[in-house]
Amino acid sequence: MPQIKEGGKMEQQNVDLVLLQTLYETLRNLLSAIDKASGSEPTAETFDVLQRIEILLQERACFVSSDLFTSVTRNIETVLRAEHLNPLRISNFSSGSVSGALLCTIELDTNSWAIRRAIAKFAPGVGRRERIGSELLKPHLLTPTVFPIVNPDLHIAAFVENAKTLHELIISRAKVWTIAKKVLKRNLKMWCATKALKDSRKFAGYGEKLDDTFNLLQEATIMINAIKMKLGIVLDLPLVLNGLELPSLKEMFEIMKENILSYPWICLQHGDEGAGNFLVTSEQNIYAIDNEKVDYRLLPEGIVKFTNWFPEIMASPTKWDGSFNATIKNGQLIIDFETRFELRDYVKECRKYMLDYLRSNGIAIDHRIISAFSMMFFLRAMQWAHRRRDVSGTDRSSFRPYLLGMALKEASKMVKR
Numbered sequence: 001m002p003q004i005k006e007g008g009k010m011e012q013q014n015v016d017l018v019l020l021q022t023l024y025e026t027l028r029n030l031l032s033a034i035d036k037a038s039g040s041e042p043t044a045e046t047f048d049v050l051q052r053i054e055i056l057l058q059e060r061a062c063f064v065s066s067d068l069f070t071s072v073t074r075n076i077e078t079v080l081r082a083e084h085l086n087p088l089r090i091s092n093f094s095s096g097s098v099s100g101a102l103l104c105t106i107e108l109d110t111n112s113w114a115i116r117r118a119i120a121k122f123a124p125g126v127g128r129r130e131r132i133g134s135e136l137l138k139p140h141l142l143t144p145t146v147f148p149i150v151n152p153d154l155h156i157a158a159f160v161e162n163a164k165t166l167h168e169l170i171i172s173r174a175k176v177w178t179i180a181k182k183v184l185k186r187n188l189k190m191w192c193a194t195k196a197l198k199d200s201r202k203f204a205g206y207g208e209k210l211d212d213t214f215n216l217l218q219e220a221t222i223m224i225n226a227i228k229m230k231l232g233i234v235l236d237l238p239l240v241l242n243g244l245e246l247p248s249l250k251e252m253f254e255i256m257k258e259n260i261l262s263y264p265w266i267c268l269q270h271g272d273e274g275a276g277n278f279l280v281t282s283e284q285n286i287y288a289i290d291n292e293k294v295d296y297r298l299l300p301e302g303i304v305k306f307t308n309w310f311p312e313i314m315a316s317p318t319k320w321d322g323s324f325n326a327t328i329k330n331g332q333l334i335i336d337f338e339t340r341f342e343l344r345d346y347v348k349e350c351r352k353y354m355l356d357y358l359r360s361n362g363i364a365i366d367h368r369i370i371s372a373f374s375m376m377f378f379l380r381a382m383q384w385a386h387r388r389r390d391v392s393g394t395d396r397s398s399f400r401p402y403l404l405g406m407a408l409k410e411a412s413k414m415v416k417r
């Protein structure tokens with residue numbers, strides 16, 4: 001998680017431009033929401049802070065001075081006071097690597113609040129979504145206490161002390177299988193308890209998501225015959241993947257779509273089942289955080305989100321080990337793709353554990369269905385790969401061909417008879 005740091009009085013600290021942009025947009029949204037609610041005009045200080053961030057952005061300068069940092073903190077304090085929270089200290093600014101939300105830790109006055117430390121998250125609509133999500137999850141999973149505030153763009157929850165994310169545990173090579181299984185089991189239990197047939201009242205469907213994924217596929221670029229090309233150009237060509245003759249990408253997309261749309265069961269899901277969104281305390285209690293996407297979804301979506309996320313690989317591009325080569329020859333798109341990754345056993349075990357659990361609860365899922373959802377997952381992952389950066393700031397666009405390769409591998413399992 002990228003940290004935003006305050007520079008010294010004279011010296012200035014390097015900060016990612018993306019973070020500065022986030023900070024600017026978040027503050028602007030937040031302050032306009034507060035001004036709207038209170039009916040007052042923005043203060044001169046608000047204008048000053050926004051203007052200075054804007055100048056930094058225009059100049060593409062990547063630092064936050066001590067002075068500006070103080071002003072930003074003061075603005076956040078104003079927001080918290082409007083919610084009758086009296087912060088003693090605001091620290092640990094960071095920015096969500098995917099959501100782009102601004103996070104910070106606030107220490108609270110224990111005379112007015114039983115909770116000493118809380119975490120605040122700022123982004124348009126995040127407060128409203130997190131509150132709805134946590135309410136829905138509460139009967140099934142442990143969630144941090146949420147502060148009952150009204151600001152739609154602000155979420156404040158009790159800080160879960162002495163905890164690590166499952167992601168961190170996996171990376172640190174701790175013995176994670178027992179704990180990962182516990183995380184999976186909690187979610188599987190929730191899915192089984194809330195399982196229902198697709199119903200338009202609870203489930204908005206996949207129409208838009210599928211159209212959106214198809215657009216992403218058309219627009220994505222890869223190197224073909226050593227030239228950067230849009231996939232849209234090759235969608236109709238029959239594919240040969242590692243020597244195996246397959247239908248065109250467009251046809252496989254249609255088959256994927258049919259499989260997904262015909263699946264009948266929905267259930268309540270966390271919706272962002274990455275290992276970074278489950279906190280494990282030193283007593284091995286598991287908290288679900290980042291609950292803004294909780295909703296009813298098709299059941300296999302949760303399985304592929306848990307198992308295809310490859311937390312360790314996504315954490316470090318250096319862990320990728322593979323090759324991808326695409327050429328057009330005799331009217332065919334020929335792709336040779338190979339990947340090896342260290343977490344293969346973890347992923348396999350997770351998938352087996354989940355499918356066995358569901359089968360013993362009367363839900364048998366055909367492998368073609370899993371492959372269709374996996375294909376969709378990898379195609380969508382191609383889009384956010386370039387948005388994610390690892391701790392050293394490395395761009396992840398280089399993952400794209402591998403993600404496409406994995407989508408195609410899943411597609412081939414889906415169409416193989």
Ligand SMILES: Nc1ncnc2c1ncn2[C@@H]1O[C@H](COP(=O)(O)OP(=O)(O)OP(=O)(O)O)[C@@H](O)[C@H]1O
Nearest residue numbers: 096097098099101119144157158159160276289290
């Ligand atoms: N209640 C909490 N207690 C302790 N730590 C927390 C809590 N909520 C969030 N965190 C920490 O902050 C990180 C980011 O929180 P969260 O996942 O809600 O934000 P995000 O914007 O979705 O970030 P990302 O896009 O990186 O997932 C978590 O991975 C965790 O380390």
Ligand SMILES: [Mg+2]
Nearest residue numbers: 096276277290
């Ligand atoms: Mg998160």
